[in-house]
Amino acid sequence: AQTVTQSQPEMSVQEAETVTLSCTYDTSESDYYLFWYKQPPSRQMILVIRQEAYKQQNATENRFSVNFQKAAKSFSLKISDSQLGDAAMYFCDYWSGGGGAQKLVFGQGTRLTINP
Amino acid sequence: NAGVTQTPKFQVLKTGQSMTLQCAQDMNHNSMYWYRQDPGMGLRLIYYSASEGTTDKGEVPNGYNVSRLNKREFSLRLESAAPSQTSVYFCASILWGANEQFFGPGTRLTVL
Numbered sequence: 001a002q003t004v005t006q007s008q009p010e011m012s013v014q015e016a017e018t019v020t021l022s023c024t025y026d027t028s029e030s031d032y033y034l035f036w037y038k039q040p041p042s043r044q045m046i047l048v049i050r051q052e053a054y055k056q057q058n059a060t061e062n063r064f065s066v067n068f069q070k071a072a073k074s075f076s077l078k079i080s081d082s083q084l085g086d087a088a089m090y091f092c093d094y095w096s097g098g099g100g101a102q103k104l105v106f107g108q109g110t111r112l113t114i115n116p
Numbered sequence: 117n118a119g120v121t122q123t124p125k126f127q128v129l130k131t132g133q134s135m136t137l138q139c140a141q142d143m144n145h146n147s148m149y150w151y152r153q154d155p156g157m158g159l160r161l162i163y164y165s166a167s168e169g170t171t172d173k174g175e176v177p178n179g180y181n182v183s184r185l186n187k188r189e190f191s192l193r194l195e196s197a198a199p200s201q202t203s204v205y206f207c208a209s210i211l212w213g214a215n216e217q218f219f220g221p222g223t224r225l226t227v228l
Contacts, residue, residue: 035216
């Protein structure tokens with residue numbers, strides 16, 4: 001069965017600095033999708049970034065980028081120039097894709113604190 | 117587009133009562149999901165519907181039933197609520213090919 005592991009329950013960073021959140025996963029499939037979601041205190045789930053496994057290029061979205069290592073099954077999120085509004089729970093998510101039996105698994109989450 | 121909507125937003129039940137959580141999406145998405153999130157925890161998949169007319173168990177299906185009424189709607193039913201089912205429930209949907217999940221705002225359920 002697919003599993004997703006976020007080994008850092010909590011992280012903190014100074015405002016304007018860079019922080020990296022870790023995520024590892026286990027799967028025997030070759031084609032899948034990985035996501036990072038942000039959950040602020042409002043509980044709304046907000047998509048931060050996504051990565052298709054067939055793409056070698058790492059995804060970037062403004063200050064957010066990923067380091068996708070398919071062979072190592074690692075998918076870390078880097079937040080540059082951290083802002084106070086980045087404080088939230090961050091979840092890594094694996095999806096096996098549409099059609100047929102779908103596997104969709106979340107990690108346990110990392111609580112990110114931004115220190116002013 | 118309203119996106120993914122959930123009703124109700126809050127609910128308090130007594131042990132043994134039943135209720136149905138409603139979820140609807142207006143984005144013509146194929147797959148829909150029900151998750152629960154306990155305090156300080158991640159999301160755990162209860163049931164999902166890969167496409168209209170199909171439903172499958174997720175990680176924690178016990179005590180729940182689902183119904184994919186049509187392509188838009190996916191309901192979650194608690195037949196006999198238990199305090200262990202106190203949680204925040206999220207509905208989500210995915211459009212195949214777009215590969216992005218859209219989440220509803222959540223339902224906060226308390227079972228006394």
